[in-house]
Amino acid sequence: MCPEQANNEHATRLGSCYGWCRRCKQVHTLPMGHARDLCRGLMLELEQTKRIDWHVPPKQADPRLTTDYLFGPARGQMFGVMEYVDDRGQVGCAKAFSGQYNGIWHVDGWVGPLVDTSEMDRISRPVERTIKELGRTIAGLSDDDPLRRDLVNKRRALSKGLMKKIHGLYTVSNFRGETRLMADVFEGPGGMPTGTGDCCAPKLLNHAVHNQWIPLGIAEFYWGLENRSGSKKHGRFYPACTEKCQPILGFMLCGLADK
Ligand SMILES: [Zn+2]
Ligand SMILES: [Zn+2]
Incomplete structure (x- = not known):
């Protein structure tokens, strides 16, 4: 089998x-x-x-x-x-x-x-936009630019925060x-x-x-x-x-x- x-x-x-x-x-x-x-x-x-x-x-x-x-x-x-x-x-x-x-x-x-998808969109759209903008900025920086690390961390924190907020909508x-x-x-x-x-x-x-x-x-x-x-x-x-x-x-x- x-x-x-x-x-x-x-x-x-x-x-x-x-x-x-x-x-x-x-x-x-x-x-x-x-x-x-x-x-x-x-x-x-x-x-x-x-x-x-x-x-x-x-x-x-x-x-x-x-x-x-x-x-x-x-x-x-x-x-x-x-x-x-x-x-x-x-x-x-x-x-x-x-x-x-x-x-x-x-x-x-x-x-x-389970979730109210219009509420989910309302919460995620602006954050996703910022995450995308950060991504573009990061792509334009060289690997040894200290700003790059800061922005990568910022982007990670934003997506983690968004995931938490979305999970908060699920009952x-x-x-x-x-x-x-x-x-x-x-x-x-x-x-x-x-x-x-x-x-x-x-x-x-x-x-x-x-x-x-x-x-x-x-x-x-x-x-x-x-x-x-x-x-x-x-x-x-x-x-x-x-x-x-x-x-x-x-x-x-x-x-x-x-x-
Ligand atoms: Zn499953
Ligand atoms: Zn039981």
């Missing part, structure tokens, strides 16, 4: 969505359940329509939302499906892509990000009705990596809590050109990631078992 098969086996048996909960001192897990079959339906849709806005007529299709993007230099990305029961007992499914799709956060029919909710700053619940050895909270499982779970849905299962798969390290392959299922997702999923899944 190749590592990918073993990985898929593991994901099938143990559920792909889990994390350590500080409060309960145990791992909370959500199985894949029927979401795995629903993913296969989504794959078929992607394969046939070759775009992620197949809900709209072809004439209105957004050229940025074709799946060609996933087979280009940006390479593929993760997609996730959640099956849930709503507050009237109806079973439904919701879907998400990881991060942005070709620079776009919000696409109709897909669950959006996560769980099935006990608690909402916390994501940075406060993160159970990791180091700092929170960039992009924490932007994967499919956190998007889907947060959306479920806010709509009073009870998730029945989540499954995630990779679609597009294999990633550079070769750890993600087209059409394969993968568990929620170790670096960004598992450290927050324990908190996010807390209280679900009592529903």
